[in-house]
Amino acid sequence: MKKISPLIIILFYAQSALAQFNPLLYDWTSHPSSALYAPQTYTHHRFYLGIPALSHFQISFQNNGFTAYDLFGANNENFNKKWQNVLYNLKSSHGFLLHIGEQILDFGWKNDFSATTYHAGLRFDAEAFGFHPVSFYRFALYGNPGGQGVLELNDINFNAEAFYTLYFGFSRSNNPSFHYGMNFKIYNSAGNISSAYNNGKIYSIEGQNNYYTHVFENIRFDMRSSGVSMLVEKDKIGTKKVNKNQVQADLISRFLGTSDFGAGMDFGFEKIFNARLSYTFSILDLGFIYYNSDVFRIHSEGSYRYEGVHVEYPDTPKDYWEEIRTDFKQSVKTDTTRNGYIHLRPTRIYTSMKWTFIPDKEHETTACRDISAPESKPKLPPSLSFVGFYQNLQGHAYLGTGIVWEWHPTAWLDTRLSYTFDNYIQNNISVAIQWRIGHWYWFLTAENIMGLTDLGRSNGQRIQIGTYLAF
Amino acid sequence: MQKHLIFFAGFLLFISCSDKLDFKQAEDFRAEPVLSVDLFYTRLNGNDFYINDTIPIMEIRDTVPFTVFKEKPVKDGLQKIMLYVQVHNELPAAFQGKIKFLKNGQPIDSVYADIQSATTNQAFDREYVFTIIKDSVPEIVLTTDLAIHFQRTDSIDISHDNRMLKAQSRGDFYVVIQ
Numbered sequence: 001m002k003k004i005s006p007l008i009i010i011l012f013y014a015q016s017a018l019a020q021f022n023p024l025l026y027d028w029t030s031h032p033s034s035a036l037y038a039p040q041t042y043t044h045h046r047f048y049l050g051i052p053a054l055s056h057f058q059i060s061f062q063n064n065g066f067t068a069y070d071l072f073g074a075n076n077e078n079f080n081k082k083w084q085n086v087l088y089n090l091k092s093s094h095g096f097l098l099h100i101g102e103q104i105l106d107f108g109w110k111n112d113f114s115a116t117t118y119h120a121g122l123r124f125d126a127e128a129f130g131f132h133p134v135s136f137y138r139f140a141l142y143g144n145p146g147g148q149g150v151l152e153l154n155d156i157n158f159n160a161e162a163f164y165t166l167y168f169g170f171s172r173s174n175n176p177s178f179h180y181g182m183n184f185k186i187y188n189s190a191g192n193i194s195s196a197y198n199n200g201k202i203y204s205i206e207g208q209n210n211y212y213t214h215v216f217e218n219i220r221f222d223m224r225s226s227g228v229s230m231l232v233e234k235d236k237i238g239t240k241k242v243n244k245n246q247v248q249a250d251l252i253s254r255f256l257g258t259s260d261f262g263a264g265m266d267f268g269f270e271k272i273f274n275a276r277l278s279y280t281f282s283i284l285d286l287g288f289i290y291y292n293s294d295v296f297r298i299h300s301e302g303s304y305r306y307e308g309v310h311v312e313y314p315d316t317p318k319d320y321w322e323e324i325r326t327d328f329k330q331s332v333k334t335d336t337t338r339n340g341y342i343h344l345r346p347t348r349i350y351t352s353m354k355w356t357f358i359p360d361k362e363h364e365t366t367a368c369r370d371i372s373a374p375e376s377k378p379k380l381p382p383s384l385s386f387v388g389f390y391q392n393l394q395g396h397a398y399l400g401t402g403i404v405w406e407w408h409p410t411a412w413l414d415t416r417l418s419y420t421f422d423n424y425i426q427n428n429i430s431v432a433i434q435w436r437i438g439h440w441y442w443f444l445t446a447e448n449i450m451g452l453t454d455l456g457r458s459n460g461q462r463i464q465i466g467t468y469l470a471f
Numbered sequence: 472m473q474k475h476l477i478f479f480a481g482f483l484l485f486i487s488c489s490d491k492l493d494f495k496q497a498e499d500f501r502a503e504p505v506l507s508v509d510l511f512y513t514r515l516n517g518n519d520f521y522i523n524d525t526i527p528i529m530e531i532r533d534t535v536p537f538t539v540f541k542e543k544p545v546k547d548g549l550q551k552i553m554l555y556v557q558v559h560n561e562l563p564a565a566f567q568g569k570i571k572f573l574k575n576g577q578p579i580d581s582v583y584a585d586i587q588s589a590t591t592n593q594a595f596d597r598e599y600v601f602t603i604i605k606d607s608v609p610e611i612v613l614t615t616d617l618a619i620h621f622q623r624t625d626s627i628d629i630s631h632d633n634r635m636l637k638a639q640s641r642g643d644f645y646v647v648i649q
Contacts, residue, residue: 069491071497072493072496072497073491074491075491080499140502140648141502141504142502143505143506143644143646144506144507145507146507147507207639209512209514210512210639210641211555211639211640211641213509214508214509306509307512308509308511308639308641309511309512309535309536310513311513311533311535312533313532313533317533317534318533320535320536321536321538456491456492
């Protein structure tokens with residue numbers, strides 16, 4: 001029996017990942033970071049300032065299809081039986097996600113005169129996702145005995161990106177029953193590698209001239225990267241000739257800034273039907289990053305059939321292999337280019353319907369929610385929200401829904417409890433707490449509490465922690 | 472209250488462990504893929520065994536590339552090769568087929584098949600299956616080419632016979648990945 005630290009589990013999953021459905025921070029009106037999930041969020045604070053580099057750190061992983069326990073559970077089952085069971089049940093819609101986010105700077109202020117709150121900041125995110133290329137796993141582990149098996153190129157779908165976001169946003173209330181917000185973002189990326197929207201199949205059928213015809217049918221494959229080719233070509237990463245110092249220097253150089261800029265925006269609104277009921281909608285990361293530094297792109301397209309070498313016994317020897325290669329290259333054309341490319345951000349949509357539990361007496365006297373006087377209400381009423389989430393992960397829909405309960409037991413303590421379902425984690429119970437000592441606020445969130453009791457069986461975790469000053 | 476919060480945070484960290492995992496069992500990993508690949512095929516008629524339709528050739532030979540072992544997992548993990556050769560002989564002549572495994576032109580191993588002549592009414596059909604165990608011929612994984620020979624074992628005149636001697640082949644490569 002071994003104690004496995006959470007870090008090891010996270011590293012195990014951290015081949016690639018990203019977690020975006022963040023219900024605890026969505027529409028958390030007393031939390032400044034909420035503005036990046038719900039731009040319409042009005043802050044209660046007259047002014048806030050995140051402690052540089054400490055104001056908000058988050059790390060998360062998600063994985064569906066199997067868990068670490070399914071493969072590595074210490075249950076005396078044969079390991080090879082276990083991976084075979086995992087592979088049998090694995091689908092190409094199953095994938096893994098990782099996100100590491102760090103708020104480097106953030107601050108905001110409220111202008112009571114114009115009923116507007118402003119927020120701005122700089123953050124760093126490293127995020128990645130991928131889906132299991134099941135047909136390739138099966139080919140690698142079982143082969144194609146008897147010509148069986150199909151390699152599906154659309155199984156290849158992944159993206160990894162590390163970038164800074166400089167943002168400025170506002171939330172405004174033109175009338176007491178409706179307010180909206182926007183964030184404007186400038187991205188600068190350290191690197192990217194992605195492949196998506198691939199097509200085609202490779203399989204074998206009964207041959208006419210030989211046992212089989214190996215068919216490359218309507219192949220279309222794209223992969224593009226920025227900041228990777230120099231590590232491979234110049235620094236020889238992945239080989240014995242790797243220049244570690246140069247790798248380090250090149251990575252530092254990339255993380256200090258590149259010419260790969262992008263722009264994006266978030267938009268959200270809240271419709272307040274009455275003091276108790278409101279509806280929110282947010283669309284986030286409508287934007288792109290244009291990659292033009294250290295770009296390497298590969299594109300293959302075409303169809304080909306192979307029945308083995310046709311031996312012709314010519315008078316002069318033939319280079320059959322060269323003929324096959326030439327024929328293949330002409331049939332399935334592969335281009336490599338260094339041209340820049342636009343990479344769309346994986347846009348997210350949140351929506352919620354919120355019920356605030358205001359006592360009847362107060363409800364009768366309050367036509368609409370007062371968004372400007374938190375100090376006069378040191379203890380906010382509890383609320384219950386139904387939250388929905390959608391994100392397009394390069395052709396795969398990432399859906400989430402659930403409820404969020406917000407409760408403020410004292411004037412200096414906020415709590416949130418959520419119960420959500422999404423593609424990765426079912427029955428996800430999460431908690432968030434925020435407390436203050438004077439003007440100094442601290443917060444901690446932990447998602448999938450049940451998973452924390454046994455990380456080996458967990459399909460995902462997220463931890464967020466941070467501190468800021470607010471007045 | 473702050474003590475409770477600290478306790479809560481500590482509790483989260485305390486419980487966030489797993490005591491039921493054993494990553495060492497990955498050392499037991501073993502996969503046994505079988506790769507089934509077409510190798511070569513040929514179509515010969517009678518005058519292929521003659522020069523200018525008059526001078527008989529007792530043996531014809533050609534060399535084809537054998538690239539399977541450029542794939543490191545196959546080269547390193549090979550256990551055996553099952554070589555399937557299907558012969559269909561419509562010619563009224565007998566042959567011996569021979570496949571040599573070559574490393575840079577030098578033979579490593581070879582297999583033979585006696586191909587009988589067709590009868591008046593029926594072509595000769597047979598599938599030959601050869602098994603090459605890597606432990607018996609370790610150098611087999613160094614194969615770079617296959618030499619395909621067809622040798623005549625009789626002298627019947629087939630110079631104007633347009634019927635065919637057909638052969639097709641595939642290899643099943645049994646590999647262990649550990």
